[in-house]
Each structure stands twice: as C-alpha cells, then as structure tokens.
Amino acid sequence: MKRGAAALTLAAAAICAAAVQAASAAVQAPPAPTTVRPPRSCPGPQYPREAIRYELEGITTLRFKLAPGGGVGEVQVAKSSGWALLDGAAIRTLQACNFPPGQAARAGGASLPVQYVWSLDGEHSIRPHLVPGSCPASGRFAGFQAYDNKPSGSDGVKVRLLVDALGQPRGVKTEGINLPAQTFDALIKYVESCRFGFDPEIKGQRTDTVYGRVLLR
Secondary structure, eight states: OOHHHHHHHHHHHHHHHHHHHHHHHHHHTTTTTSSSOOOOOOOOOOOOHHHHHHHHOOOEEEEEEOOTSSEEEEEEEOOOOHHHHHHHHHHHHHHBBOOOOOHHHHTTOOOEEEEEEEEOSSSOOOOEEEEOOOOOOOEEEEEETTTOOOOTTEEEEEEEEEOOOOOOOEOOOOOOOOOHHHHHHHHHHHHHSSOOOTTTSSSSSBBEEEEEEEEEE
C-alpha cells in the first residue's frame, strides 16, 4: 500500500476539514429555500479503513431534514460517491450532528443538501492494468472492464479488488448489488482467474488496487 499510518492520519484530517467546508458551502448555496450552517459539534467524517485500503475516493451528496429538536431526521443519498462504504460513512457522520432548535425551526422542514468529499492525500499511484486475453471464456460473463466506474446493473457488476505480486486478484468485493449465491461465487472465481500487470515503461509509484465492472451476457 502506498501510504503509511502517519500519511493516512493526515489524509483523514484533510478529509474532515474539506468535508465540513463543503458541507457549509452546500447548505448555504441556492436554491435551498432555507440555509442552515452545520454546528461545531458535528463530528468530522471518518474515512473507513477498508475504503483507504482499496483507495476509494468520491463525493457523497446527501439531502436531509432537521427534526424539531435539532437532530437530523430523514437522510437520503442524492448522489452516490460510487462506493457504499463512503456513502454509509457520510450518513453516519451527518446523523451524529445536533443543530440548535432555532436553526431547525428556521429550516421549516426543508430538504437541505450537504456534500462529503472523500479524497486521499498524495499523488495517485499507477494502478495495474488487465492483461489482454487473461480472463477465461465464459458463457455467463462477457469480460472485465477495468476502471469502469458505472454502478452495477443488468449489464454488469461493479467490483473492487487487490492484486498480488504475481498479478492474481484477491479480496474481490462486489458493489451495489445482491447476487444469488451461485452467481456471486462464479463471478468471484471469474475475476480471480484474470491477470493484471504493469507497463514496465511507465515509471512511478505503483499500487495494488483495481476496480471495474464484470460484464454480463
């Protein structure tokens, strides 16, 4: 992994500051009919450890309503970061906020926007590429599209994974879809049968994280 513990701590602190700033800007921006500034008591978002390990980044946009007592009531994901780990962390952070009752009264039940920006520190490392022709022929799966960030759907399943020193996938996780057990097991085995590598002519720091979509037939 490209970052040490100290760098990860700094990254988490940077995310806290960026997210709080983004939240304030988003809540104050038109066309929201009422503006509410998040109180200082709101906790800073905690970057999920698993998201750091898989180097997941994105922006979660939420919409929420304030309860009369100042607590956060209904919360909805208006625009996903692309990763459930990050969206879930954003929701938990917002739900831990307590606004002054006066601010809740001024909100008048309006749905308010807030954004959480998830961005790791440092330069982006070189990710492995799919070795052409390495994925096996399959009657169920049409191929693997590396670094396709589209959500899972009827045409494909979004996955994230790690790659070992031999280019073999491990730690494969599906994203945003519940598959029958048999299909899930077959998909994991399919991805694990693909191979990944690096272009030796491209210099720079490398990482072992990959994401993409398994295309369905």
